[in-house]
Amino acid sequence: MQTLCYLALLPHEQAKKYGDRTVFEYKDFGGTEWKKVSWKDFSERVKRVSNALLNLGVGVQDNIGVFSQNCVQYLYTDFGAFGVRAVTIPFYATSSEQQLQYVINDASIRLMFVGEQEQYDKARRVQSLCTTLERIIIFDPSVTLAEHDVTSMYFDDFLKQGEGLPRQAEVERLWTEQQDDDIANILYTSGTTGESKGVVLTNGQYLAAFKANDECVPVGETDRVITFLPIAHIFERGWDFLALTEGAVLIINTNPHEIQKSMKETHPTAMSAVPRFWEKVYAGIQAKIDNASPMHQKIFRAALEVGRKYNVECKAMGKRPSPLLTLKYKAIDKTLLAVVRKEFGLVRPNIFPTAGAVVSPEVETFIHSLGLTMIVGYGLTESLATVSCDHKDEPYTIGSVGRPISSIDVKIGDNNEILLKGPTITRGYYKRDELNKTAFTEDGYFKTGDAGFLRNGELFLTERIKDLYKTSNGKYIAPQAVESKLLVDKYIEQIVVIAEEKKFVSALIVPAYPMLEEYAREHGISFAGREDLCKNEKIIKMLTERINTLQQGLAGYEQVKRFTLITQPFSMENGELTNTLKTRRPVVIKNYAEVIEKMYEE
Numbered sequence: 001m002q003t004l005c006y007l008a009l010l011p012h013e014q015a016k017k018y019g020d021r022t023v024f025e026y027k028d029f030g031g032t033e034w035k036k037v038s039w040k041d042f043s044e045r046v047k048r049v050s051n052a053l054l055n056l057g058v059g060v061q062d063n064i065g066v067f068s069q070n071c072v073q074y075l076y077t078d079f080g081a082f083g084v085r086a087v088t089i090p091f092y093a094t095s096s097e098q099q100l101q102y103v104i105n106d107a108s109i110r111l112m113f114v115g116e117q118e119q120y121d122k123a124r125r126v127q128s129l130c131t132t133l134e135r136i137i138i139f140d141p142s143v144t145l146a147e148h149d150v151t152s153m154y155f156d157d158f159l160k161q162g163e164g165l166p167r168q169a170e171v172e173r174l175w176t177e178q179q180d181d182d183i184a185n186i187l188y189t190s191g192t193t194g195e196s197k198g199v200v201l202t203n204g205q206y207l208a209a210f211k212a213n214d215e216c217v218p219v220g221e222t223d224r225v226i227t228f229l230p231i232a233h234i235f236e237r238g239w240d241f242l243a244l245t246e247g248a249v250l251i252i253n254t255n256p257h258e259i260q261k262s263m264k265e266t267h268p269t270a271m272s273a274v275p276r277f278w279e280k281v282y283a284g285i286q287a288k289i290d291n292a293s294p295m296h297q298k299i300f301r302a303a304l305e306v307g308r309k310y311n312v313e314c315k316a317m318g319k320r321p322s323p324l325l326t327l328k329y330k331a332i333d334k335t336l337l338a339v340v341r342k343e344f345g346l347v348r349p350n351i352f353p354t355a356g357a358v359v360s361p362e363v364e365t366f367i368h369s370l371g372l373t374m375i376v377g378y379g380l381t382e383s384l385a386t387v388s389c390d391h392k393d394e395p396y397t398i399g400s401v402g403r404p405i406s407s408i409d410v411k412i413g414d415n416n417e418i419l420l421k422g423p424t425i426t427r428g429y430y431k432r433d434e435l436n437k438t439a440f441t442e443d444g445y446f447k448t449g450d451a452g453f454l455r456n457g458e459l460f461l462t463e464r465i466k467d468l469y470k471t472s473n474g475k476y477i478a479p480q481a482v483e484s485k486l487l488v489d490k491y492i493e494q495i496v497v498i499a500e501e502k503k504f505v506s507a508l509i510v511p512a513y514p515m516l517e518e519y520a521r522e523h524g525i526s527f528a529g530r531e532d533l534c535k536n537e538k539i540i541k542m543l544t545e546r547i548n549t550l551q552q553g554l555a556g557y558e559q560v561k562r563f564t565l566i567t568q569p570f571s572m573e574n575g576e577l578t579n580t581l582k583t584r585r586p587v588v589i590k591n592y593a594e595v596i597e598k599m600y601e602e
Helices: 010-018 039-055 072-083 097-107 117-127 155-160 168-176 203-214 234-245 256-266 275-291 294-317 323-333 336-343 361-369 433-439 479-486 513-522 530-535 537-550 585-591 593-599
Strands: 022-026 035-038 063-067 087-091 111-114 135-138 183-188 198-202 224-226 249-252 352-354 374-380 385-389 409-412 417-421 446-455 458-464 492-498 505-511 560-565
Touching: 010 039, 010 234, 022 039, 022 072, 035 039, 039 072, 039 155, 039 168, 063 072, 063 097, 063 117, 072 087, 072 111, 072 168, 072 249, 087 097, 097 117, 097 183, 097 198, 111 117, 117 135, 135 155, 183 203, 183 234, 198 203, 203 234, 203 385, 224 234, 224 256, 234 249, 234 374, 234 385, 275 294, 275 352, 275 361, 294 323, 294 336, 294 361, 323 336, 361 374, 385 458, 409 446, 433 446, 458 479, 479 492, 479 505, 479 537, 492 585, 505 513, 505 593, 513 530, 513 537, 530 537, 530 560, 537 560, 560 593, 585 593
Parallel strands: 022 249, 063 087, 063 111, 087 183, 111 135, 224 249, 352 374, 505 560
Antiparallel strands: 022 035, 183 198, 374 385, 409 417, 417 446, 446 458, 492 505
């Protein structure tokens, strides 16, 4: 049963309930061994953080920065800060020095907690440019301090400031003074255009989100939840905190590149992810099917068809499968499908919330056919994650983003814009009075910037209003919808659609080079490097045929007519991606202006 209380009290209330039971499994920085933390130990370390913060002069609603990859110290810091009514401001581990400097100064951050050497070095370099930043506290004990650095300290030394809990009476008084309107976090959006802005998230928002999500998301104390997205991301943050209210074990994966290895080692039952993760799963399994013998291909495709009929045609629509279909499904579910799931470490899978971008219907159908319960949802930082999601024990439609959670009032406004009101919606952006005036309607609904519609209680997204392209022929193109159609192809790693003021749609494509190189070798195509592959006529022809097949369902004016293969991936370093890996289209278009113009030459 869920424990519903302020974040400041959550570790301690759960410690009373669960005691020595495990709450975290994690690896030390650079470590190889999985370690465990009990609820009792979590509570004790959080108290030490709270006491240490008071000893360093942190006051009510002071802002603290956390610049780190996922780690157990991150959560100690977050909850310790909540305990003294301080505000944590998470940074992505990949944030640039310019982003750090901007946010530290905008939010007047005094203390910055950092993870590894890279984060420490960046924070140290901007410290002299940030007049409020007094101290850097380092999670990884192997970090080498800069010469003459007398203001930084290691996290273990920081904890010594709270040894013996010298200020615990004051901490407990602050627990009793917690209010709904207290700011818990300020999450700065990385922004695909323009300046970052801080989204204010309060205690009351978190409480309302926990309660509403508990009603429809079947995660509980028997679950093992692994972190994949950064805790700085509202989706992962809200999901992890919800799991903690339910008493689940949280497996902290520090290195995102090792997620599949971590899954195999720890056997999670649940994980939040973005669609790209499942697109890669889909492409990987499809590639294995394509390379299998004709007999094995036939067997596996037949099994997937049974899975589709059982999970998508029946279960998803609230229909009872026939006895024969049930028998067939149980047979393949315990054998062939179980083997596939086990390859990903999913021995006892429960649920897999997925949001953050458009989910391809092909991928969603495929994952359900494998016997994995993908819970597709939609949310924003401004809504503290969930606006809508597939609900347990209720029918869902492939292609929807589920049903709105109980606390949110969803209204469709001008230009089919999705408007939101409710206790989980932000009160506004930090120190952005002018922006806040335009972010809400006159009757108090938050403007999402996303277009969509409601049908039979489910929400469907159509496009991102600000991202709509208008061709020179006056046709509107939703680039994300086109891109999601093509990203399911195993040979496509990244794609950016071009159409604004152009006479037809084109695209910049970064191929999945390992797959493309394998194709070239199998078909006798010689190449010395990526440039040879990108210019090869046989490669271009093969990809053209695959793209044309995938976009058959699009209107003629929406279809990609020409494309250029790019040798280097779009990156954060070049400013082309945000920290959440969303495309900054204006930057890509600027960086590849000459390449784009060549696609429109007669």
